[in-house]
Amino acid sequence: MIRSDATFDGTFPFAPRFTHAPGFQMHYADEGPRGGEVVLCLHGEPTWGYLFRHLIPVLSQTHRVVVPDHMGFGKSQTPADRSYWLQDHLDNLEAFVVALDLTNISLVLHDFGGPVGMGLAARHPDRIRRIISANGPTPFGQKDLLDRLTANALVSPWFQWIARAEASGELEPVLGQLGFNILSTLKLNGFEDNTVITDAWLSAYGTPFARPADCLGAIGWARGFAISAHRFETPDATADRAIRGKPALAIWGExxxxxxxxxxxxLFSAIFPAAPVKRLAGVGHYCLEDAPETIAGLIAEFIRQT
Incomplete structure (x- = not known):
């Protein structure tokens, strides 16, 4: 866990806030007017709220931007007695949102934040205003979800490595040293703009994983796929109908x-067939690192228009 006051040379200057609502010390940034519509940004593997550091100042001028760190990531606690499957993170997020009584939420979803956020939408469609996917999957009860996950895993270097590493017993030892191999892990997943790599940047992404005991979150999200432990939330008919009627935007680094x-x-277009899809050439998986200004502009304009 990172020190609560760490700013990484001023690149993450947002006041640290904490709640114990999910049963552990969960960190979040909360910027912008309290009376404004909420933008809830959800990170994935193996990042934290730092991923949204360029988006927060843009959107917080007019909106309340809330950026939690999932259990085991960033400045949040990594409890040793908890499991780290998708459904656990969804339970945590639900407790967080209810405790802060967040409503009128525009979800910004990246990576694993996609299924966590869509799970929240399935449970609380009345709290959701918009869905914004930024290289974040949007599973929502689609019948072909498993087929798509399987097909992707056959060609994705990250998922190929997860399968091999779990079978050989290497997954936990390697990801347990994530603080030392964070750059190779991020590059394997895909970011393209090497100019962002500074000592402060490496420290921001590596410090949360200083010891094997700090890496349970990263290990859990990877292992959950290898052993099929993750459970995707399925919406009921009312939630399905409600979410399909929300404004939505997909931004995808190609x-x-x-x-x-x-x-x-x-998966996105199956739920939102009329929604705009912005495909960004040359932008990688960590699209908010590769094209932060472009993505901030697209999201701000989409929110303004809707």
Whole structure:
């Protein structure tokens, strides 16, 4: 866990806030007017709220931007007695949202934040205003979800490595040293703009994983796929109907080597057939690192228009 006051040379200057609502110390940033519509940004593997550091100042001028760190990531606690499957993170997020009484939420979803956020939408459709996928899958009860996950895993270097590493017993030892191999892990998943790599940037992404005991979150999300432990939330008919009527936007870096557009954009379009899809050439999986200004502009304009 990172020190609560760490700003990484001022690149993450947002006041740290904490809640114990999910049963552990969960960190979040909360910027912008309290009376404004909420933008809830959800990160994935193996990042934290730092991923949204360029988006927060843009959107917080007019909206309340809330950015939690999932259990085992960023400045949040990594309890040793908890499991780290998808459904656990969804339970945590639900407790967080209810405790803060967040409503009128525009979800911004990246990577694993996609299924966590869509799970929240399935449980609380009345709290959701918009859905924004930024290289974030949007599973929502689609019948072909398993087929798409399987097809993607056959060609994704990250998912291929997960399968081999779990079978050979290497997954936990390797990801248990994530603080030392964070750059190779991020590059394997796919980001393209090497100019962002500074000492502060490496420290921001590596410090949360200083010891094997700090890596349970990253291990859990990877292992959950290898052993099929993750459970995707399925909406009931009322939630399905409600969410399909929400404004939605997909932004996808086409150089994503982990979640290929051909397998995951159809999941989005199956729910939101009339929604705009912005495909960004040369932008990788960590699209908010590769093209932060472009993505901030697209999201701000989409929120303004809707």
């Amino acid at each position: 150089a994503d080597r982990t979640l290929l557009a051909e397998h995951f954009l159809p």
